[in-house]
Amino acid sequence: MMRTTARNRRTVAAFAAIGALALTLAGCGGGSEGASAPEASTEPTRPSVALPRLEGQRLQVVAVWTGPEQEAFTKVLKEFERRTGARVSYVPTQDAMLNYIGTKIAGGSPPDVAMLQQVGALRQAVERKWAKPAGADAKAQLARNYSQGWRDLGAVDGTQYGVYFKAANKSLIWYNTAVFDNAGVSEPKTWKELLATAETISASGVTPVSIGGADGWTLTDWFENVYLSQAGPEKYDQLARHGVKWTDPSVTRALTTLAELFGRPELIAGGAAGALQTEFPASVTQTFTGGDQPKAAMVFEGDFVSVNIAQTEAKVGTDAKVFPFPAVGGGDAPVVTGGDVTVALTDKPAAQALLTFLASPDAAAVWAAEGGFLSPNRSLDPAAYPDDVQRGIAKALLDAGDDFRFDMSDQMPQSFGGTPGKGEWKALQDFLKNPKDIAGTQARLEADAAKAYRNEG
Helix, strand or coil: CCCCCCCHHHHHHHHHHHHHCHHHCCCCCCCCCCCECCCCCCCCCCCCCCCCCCCCCEEEEEECCCHHHHHHHHHHHHHHHHHHCCEEEEEECCCCHHHHHHHHHHCCCCCCEEEECCHHHHHHHHHCCCCECCCHHHHHHHHHHCCHHHHHHCEECCEECCEEEEEEECCEEEEEHHHHHHHCCCCCCEHHHHHHHHHHHHHCCCCCEECCCCCHHHHHHHHHHHHHHHHCHHHHHHHHCCCCCCCCHHHHHHHHHHHHHHCCHHHECCHHHHHHCCCHHHHHHCCCCCCCCCCCCEEECCCCHHHHHCCCCCCECCCEEEEECCECCCCCCCCEEEEEEEEECCCCHHHHHHHHHHCCHHHHHHHHCCCCCECCCCCCCHHHCCCHHHHHHHHHHHHCCCCCEECHHHHCCHHHHCCCCCHHHHHHHHHHHCCCCHHHHHHHHHHHHHHHHHHHC
16 A cells, blocks of 8 residues: 655644644534435535436445434435435444445345445455446546545555545544643653653542443554554554564564553553443543543544544533644654545446545535544535634644555454454454453464455455
């Protein structure tokens, strides 16, 4: 995969500017299979993309989004319905996406469009001849609205297949301002400072860190941020493509660093056992409920955390603020991104039309207004975001250009980097349970990675 290395410091500066600019502003954050998308409340007044009329066509879209994210995305789909006359059904799935698609294809009823979360899954969908190349109209929108780096991420062997509709900045730590104020602590800038801050907060009577360990992907994000900062971007790229083994000393160092937190159960809400039973949404909401005595003071994850904060009474920018993931071991502050790539799985004209729409700023504007959304679409008007915090995060992403590192686990074969209860997810959950077993964790990671890459090849 395309990854730049020489300009990493400029990227770090761009994302670090969040802490100095947008993230300190007091902005206020604003079904079943076959179910029809709900009515839209947001309607762009000046369409920037022409779409065909598609009356009579039916389209099924599958993604992992549920709850508030599902509600926001179905508003996007309803706007597509309004413009084209097509009828769209949305199917949320919590299964591994390739497994779900494969089952549907085997049964003769593939979804028409899928939102994949892994770069590796996109490549595998192409290798299995499931994915259809993007059409001319979709490619025209991509050329107009996306940087080359994001277009490359949606391509396989030079052919464009995917549209990255939703992106993520996965190098953020959100915190309860009342707890920080009561403990007399400020935003840490290094890993050492983060641990010291956690200890001070613990002494003040609040458990410092919330971890959604029941969802293994959150633990891969912890590892990736530590590894990128500590080992550097070139080593990160090597590990992402299995160019170095998981038994490498750089992995040992990263796990040893993580163990400085994971091995302190008094610093984690519920301890390791509790964290492993806590799903990601609850890891957020328990940080921002209970006033100045919540179950935890801070939670690590991407910009999409604001969606879950909105389910509490806390306000982003006042009750809830955010700082960049701290630098580790003398390295640069890490910048890890993620995203959901849209691919067509059938030859229906409506499937290609949806890709074209999702590559336009019109579609991005619908979800941006709902919050909890970050778009790599550089033509999206920043005013579409509901508050200064999200505008600042979005600006930092765009200012980084192609100078970013994509989520490592999402670049790997899905069986290793993106399957609940298996591969990296399971190995890091076991590591959270027993952070002293660094060598054993590395051995399991390497064995599972080697098998996944061997099967992929």
